[in-house]
Every structure is written in structure tokens, then in C-alpha cells.
Amino acid sequence: MTMEKINATSESYFVLLGFSNWPHFEVALFVVILMFYLMTLIGNLFIIILSHLDSHLHTPMYFFLSNLSFLDLCYTSSIIPQFLVNLWGPEKTISYAGCMTQLYFSLALGSTECVLLVVMSYDRYVAVCRPLHYTVLMHPRFCHLLALASWVSGFTTSSLHSSFTFWVPLCGNRQVKHFLCEVPALLLLSCVDTHANELTLLVTSSIFVLIPLILILSSYGAITRAVLRMQSTTGLQKVFRTCGSHLMVVSLFFIPAxxxxLQPPSGNSQDQGKFIALFYTVVTPSLNPLIYTLRNKDVRGAVKRLMMLQ
Structure with a gap:
């Protein structure tokens, strides 16, 4: 079925063109993305289950890490299955409701992750800079409130921002030059002036990308100063391992975002935007579990204890 025929049959569908310009590339891409998706599922489920089963990991750090793992599972599952279906078959369609649902949840979960990464950096700041007050400041109830605030802020922002995108008239344009329903790609379909939408996107992105990034860098600036004053080599190594992992995850998430x-949709090369989106929707969520668990003595100890109970 041709793209034109799909476009003409029903206006309740979008056509996600994705990488259809490179049909031979799509076969290899399907295999690679499926592998990364399985890695994401296995790695993040491993962290969630291990953190729940081992009492030694019932700490604020692993509580927030479990939230991040669950968030990554939801985020990738809202995008990748549909993408795999479109890569496998000739019809690269998604229903209007499916597109808007994907848009809503990808925005909500992406915004939630921005806030959650700030919360995780605050946890590391308190652990390093206020160690004697850590158990008081990071009380379990307060940790649950911080996590709840991250999720509520993300979903609230998505509700507001998605509604602006839903009302943009598309005037029959249904071919999305992307592999997912993303705000910049949908705004390019509009036949009216979208400067107000682009300004809204820029403002909300600045609030949920730039401000969290500044807060995270401020936390790690304070952590660096505290670490440089430490005398213990073992303490230094532990801090660098933990904080280094978090900074790597922050870099992999915020730089593509x-x-x-943080630029108008028209300022993006469409192919460049697709490959950047491919990185932060497919690669980053699969790397997070590896980054946090690689060379992590707490996780290795938890696995050993779990195996001894079998």
C-alpha cells in the first residue's frame, strides 16, 4: 500500500515515515532496536526486582533508581513497540488517538525524568555534603514525596502542553517525517502559524531542561568541592563511582533533549532530529542499568545474597 493511498483512506491515521527513505536500512534497524529494547526491559526489571528483594538496597538512592528504571520501561514501551511494527510491515500507520497518546506519555515521562534526575542529584549532594544529617533529611516519607512530585509535575506539564498541540490544525497533512509522534514533527504538519506553539515549547523545555540541568550541575559543583577536601582514598573512589554514574546518565539524557x-522545529535537520531521537528513546534507557550496576559493589553483593537464598 502506497503512502498516498494510506493518506487518502482515512484522516484518523497518521503515517510515520520514519526511515522509509532507506528500506534496506530498516531491516538492520529492526534487529538492533529489538535487541536494545530487550536490554532495556531486562536491565531495568533487574534493578527494580533486586532493589525490592534485597533489604540492603532499601535506601533513597536505590528507591530513586527504581523509579528511574520504571520510568524508562514506560517511556520505551510507549514508543518502541509501535516503531518495531512500522519497521516490520509496509504500513507505517498509527491512529490519531494512538499518536496523541504516544505524544502525551512521551512528554510526561520525559519531563518526569528531568525532575527525577534533579532529585537524584540532591540525594547525592546530601549523602556527600551532609552525611551526618542524611537519614534525617532523606527520610523515607520525604523521598516518596519527592518521587511523587516528579511524576505529578511531568504529567501535569504534558497535559497542558499536549493540549496546545492537539488543537493545531493540520489541514489534511498526515505524513509525519519521524518514527514517533513528537511535538516538533507534528508542528511541521500545520498549515497555520505555529510561533505561539514553538514559544510554548521553548519555554516549557527551558523550565524542564535548562533549570534542572543548572540545579544538577550546582549540586555536583558542591559535591566536587566536598570531595576535594576528603582525606580518605576509599571514600573518594566510592563518591566518584556513584556520582560519575549519575553524571553520565544526565549527559546521555540532557544533551540530546x-x-x-531548545530550538525551533524548523531549525532542525529532519534526518538529524530522527537520529538524535533514536538515541535518547532507544539507546539511553538501555544503558542506564549498565551504567548504574557496572562495578557496583552494592548490586554485586545483593546478587550474591539473592543467589545464596536459592
Whole structure:
């Protein structure tokens, strides 16, 4: 079925063109993405289950890490299955309701992750800079409130921002030059002036990308100063391992997000935008579990204890 025929049959569908310009590339891409998706599922489920089963990991750090793992599972599952279906078959369609649902949840979960990464950096700041007050400041109830605030802020922002995108008239344009329903790609379909939408996107992106990034860097600036005053080599190594992992995750998440959302949709090369989106929707969520668990003595100890109970 041709793209034109799909476009003409029903206006309740979008056509996600994705990488259809490179049909031979799509076969290899299907295999690679499926592998990354399985890695994401296995790695993040491993962290969630292990953190729940082992009492030694019932700490604020692993509580927030479990939230991040669950968030990554939801985020990838809202995008990748549909993408795999479109890569496998000739019809690269998604229903209007499916597109808007994907848009809503990808925005909500992406915004939630921005806030959650700030919360995780605050946890590391308190652990390093206020160690004697850590158990008081990071009380379990307070940790649950911080996590709840991250999720509520993300979903609230998505509700507001998605509604602006839903009302943009598309005037029959249904071919999305992307592999997912993303705000910049949908705004390019509009036949009216979208400067107000682009300004809204820029403002909300600045609030949920730039401000969290500044807060995270401020936390790690304070952590660096505290670490430089430490005398213990063992303490230094532990801090660098834990904080280094978090900073790597922050870099993998925020750098692509800034490339996509902190410039007008028309300023993005469409192919470049697709490959950047491919990185932060497929690669980053699969790497997070590896980054946090690689060379992590707490996780290795938890696995050993779990195996001894079998």
C-alpha cells in the first residue's frame, strides 16, 4: 500500500515515515532496536526486582533508581513497540488517538525524568555534603514525596502542553517525517502559524531542561568541592563511582533533549532530529542499568545474597 493511498483512506491515521527513505536500512534497524529494547526491559526489571528483594538496597538512592528504571520501561514501551511494527510491515500507520497518546506519555515521562534526575542529584549532594544529617533529611516519607512530585509535575506539564498541540490544525497533512509522534514533527504538519506553539515549547523545555540541568550541575559543583577536601582514598573512589554514574546518565539524557527541544522545529535537520531521537528513546534507557550496576559493589553483593537464598 502506497503512502498516498494510506493518506487518502482515512484522516484518523497518521503515517510515520520514519526511515522509509532507506528500506534496506530498516531491516538492520529492526534487529538492533529489538535487541536494545530487550536490554532495556531486562536491565531495568533487574534493578527494580533486586532493589525490592534485597533489604540492603532499601535506601533513597536505590528507591530513586527504581523509579528511574520504571520510568524508562514506560517511556520505551510507549514508543518502541509501535516503531518495531512500522519497521516490520509496509504500513507505517498509527491512529490519531494512538499518536496523541504516544505524544502525551512521551512528554510526561520525559519531563518526569528531568525532575527525577534533579532529585537524584540532591540525594547525592546530601549523602556527600551532609552525611551526618542524611537519614534525617532523606527520610523515607520525604523521598516518596519527592518521587511523587516528579511524576505529578511531568504529567501535569504534558497535559497542558499536549493540549496546545492537539488543537493545531493540520489541514489534511498526515505524513509525519519521524518514527514517533513528537511535538516538533507534528508542528511541521500545520498549515497555520505555529510561533505561539514553538514559544510554548521553548519555554516549557527551558523550565524542564535548562533549570534542572543548572540545579544538577550546582549540586555536583558542591559535591566536587566536598570531595576535594576528603582525606580518605576509599571514600573518594566510592563518591566518584556513584556520582560519575549519575553524571553520565544526565549527559546521555540532557544533551540530546537540548538538541531537539531548545530550538525551533524548523531549525532542525529532519534526518538529524530522527537520529538524535533514536538515541535518547532507544539507546539511553538501555544503558542506564549498565551504567548504574557496572562495578557496583552494592548490586554485586545483593546478587550474591539473592543467589545464596536459592
Amino acid at each position: 537540548m538538541c531537539i527541544y
